[in-house]
Amino acid sequence: MSGRRRAPEWVTSQGQYAGSVSRFLAFAIDAAVSAGLFSLGLAAASLVVQVVTGHSVHWTRANIAVAIIFVLWEFFYFGYSWAASGRTFGMAVLGVRVVRADGAALDPWRGVVRALVFPLSFLFLGLGFLGILVQREHRALHDLIAGSCVIYAWDARAARLRFLARDAEASVNASAPGPAVPPGS
Amino acid sequence: MADGRLGDGPGRRGFPRYPPPWMMFVLLSWPILGVVDPRDRLRNAGKRLTDPAEAMAQRVAERVIDLVVEVLDVNALMLRLDLNAVLGRVNLNDVLRRVDVKTLLDQIDVNDLMSRVDLDALMSRVDLDALMARVDVNELVQRIDVEGLVEQTDLGAVIARSSGGVAIEALDSARSQAVGMDQFIDRWVQRVLRRHHPGPAAPGGPDGRDPSPEGRVPSPDGHAPPLSPPGTAQ
Numbered sequence: 001m002s003g004r005r006r007a008p009e010w011v012t013s014q015g016q017y018a019g020s021v022s023r024f025l026a027f028a029i030d031a032a033v034s035a036g037l038f039s040l041g042l043a044a045a046s047l048v049v050q051v052v053t054g055h056s057v058h059w060t061r062a063n064i065a066v067a068i069i070f071v072l073w074e075f076f077y078f079g080y081s082w083a084a085s086g087r088t089f090g091m092a093v094l095g096v097r098v099v100r101a102d103g104a105a106l107d108p109w110r111g112v113v114r115a116l117v118f119p120l121s122f123l124f125l126g127l128g129f130l131g132i133l134v135q136r137e138h139r140a141l142h143d144l145i146a147g148s149c150v151i152y153a154w155d156a157r158a159a160r161l162r163f164l165a166r167d168a169e170a171s172v173n174a175s176a177p178g179p180a181v182p183p184g185s
Numbered sequence: 186m187a188d189g190r191l192g193d194g195p196g197r198r199g200f201p202r203y204p205p206p207w208m209m210f211v212l213l214s215w216p217i218l219g220v221v222d223p224r225d226r227l228r229n230a231g232k233r234l235t236d237p238a239e240a241m242a243q244r245v246a247e248r249v250i251d252l253v254v255e256v257l258d259v260n261a262l263m264l265r266l267d268l269n270a271v272l273g274r275v276n277l278n279d280v281l282r283r284v285d286v287k288t289l290l291d292q293i294d295v296n297d298l299m300s301r302v303d304l305d306a307l308m309s310r311v312d313l314d315a316l317m318a319r320v321d322v323n324e325l326v327q328r329i330d331v332e333g334l335v336e337q338t339d340l341g342a343v344i345a346r347s348s349g350g351v352a353i354e355a356l357d358s359a360r361s362q363a364v365g366m367d368q369f370i371d372r373w374v375q376r377v378l379r380r381h382h383p384g385p386a387a388p389g390g391p392d393g394r395d396p397s398p399e400g401r402v403p404s405p406d407g408h409a410p411p412l413s414p415p416g417t418a419q
Contacts, residue, residue: 016387019367022360095360103388133374136384149388152364159357161331166354 014157015103017138018096018150029090034077038070079115083108087153095154101139101147114146 042059049057059066081088086106087097098106098114106114121128121141128141139149204212375383 017385019364019371021366021370022363025359025363093356093359094363099388101388133370134378137388138371151388154360156361156364159361162353162357 014152014154016152018152019138020132022094022096022152023132023138023150026088026090026094026096029093030078030088031090033089034074037077038073041073042066075115078118079112081111082106082114083111086111091150095152095156096150097153098148098150101137101143101149103151106148110146110148114142114148117142117145120145 046057046059049055061067078088081091082098083106086099091097098111100106100110131140131144132138137149143149203209
């Protein structure tokens with residue numbers, strides 16, 4: 001045993017303000033998932049219309065109705081996720097969570113407000129997101145308006161233990177002698 | 186001698202030829218008196234008298250003490266003693282500070298001591314609930330080297346088998362990489378903005394580390410995340 005290794009910094013980051021990369025990756029996953037689900041929904045709707053009416057329907061992005069439905073769907077996706085559990089699917093994957101500015105669990109209405117003002121951060125080439133980089137608490141414009149912030153919420157310590165366990169088992173397997181070879185073979 | 190001259194022999198005018206006898210005695214005995222103390226004899230004589238007397242006194246004292254101890258009922262005496270009052274007057278901390286515990290423990294044969302102890306009887310008298318109520322389990326757990334435990338015992342294999350999975354491993358890796366990049370970017374931003382004092386690390390109290398009790402957001406597995414300073418949650 002070669003002494004105890006130093007735990008990396010992220011082991012103790014749980015509960016701290018989440019940084020830009022984690023949040024961006026979470027948003028990217030959410031954007032992909034929500035768009036994928038919307039596409040699936042459209043495809044399902046097309047199938048139903050085709051089965052019922054016998055006419056094939058093709059949805060395009062230029063269709064204003066589709067655009068409106070897409071925007072509403074995005075509001076629902078983000079708003080419901082934040083209001084219900086404080087995190088979306090992408091945030092769950094990256095292990096981050098939206099909480100109140102004082103660290104308490106997010107109120108449902110704050111989740112809805114956050115979803116409503118979320119597009120404001122995209123204005124002026126995404127200037128509202130600059131707060132995630134430069135603001136001391138890594139809060140974007142929609143966070144400041146909704147009184148929320150994003151923190152790391154994944155059990156990093158358990159992950160660290162899993163990593164060590166895998167590492168220890170791998171070293172044991174590597175040091176174990178191989179199967180005995182019968183003589184003469 | 187009638188004229189006061191010393192001696193009877195011829196000599197210079199005005200000076201005696203021989204010193205008087207008392208001066209002769211002093212002059213001759215002076216070197217001897219420098220070595221021999223004439224009072225030694227007196228002291229020796231006194232010692233010959235006091236030594237037997239002292240020995241006899243000691244024997245008498247020992248005998249008297251034996252007689253007193255035989256007469257005394259120590260158990261009755263101890264029963265009349267208010268040990269709590271006595272112990273209440275003792276500053277145990279002061280006493281313990283003076284005790285060299287290491288030396289004391291070195292002299293104790295623990296095996297012999299433990300062989301005399303009836304552990305069952307002892308444990309039956311212990312109120313484990315009251316004892317455990319006084320134990321700060323959180324502090325105790327903090328002192329456990331869990332990582333060392335996982336690395337050096339079969340517990341690691343158990344954890345690896347129970348939580349093994351490519352998806353979980355990939356998820357842990359992706360999250361840790363993302364957090365590492367977050368911290369890397371954050372350090373550079375702080376450097377570019379020339380901030381000497383970084384902001385609070387976490388939402389909560391004045392220093393960002395003391396959220397309200399209801400503010401402990403549960404982690405994905407349902408446990409409240411430790412909002413402790415770095416280094417204490419190891």
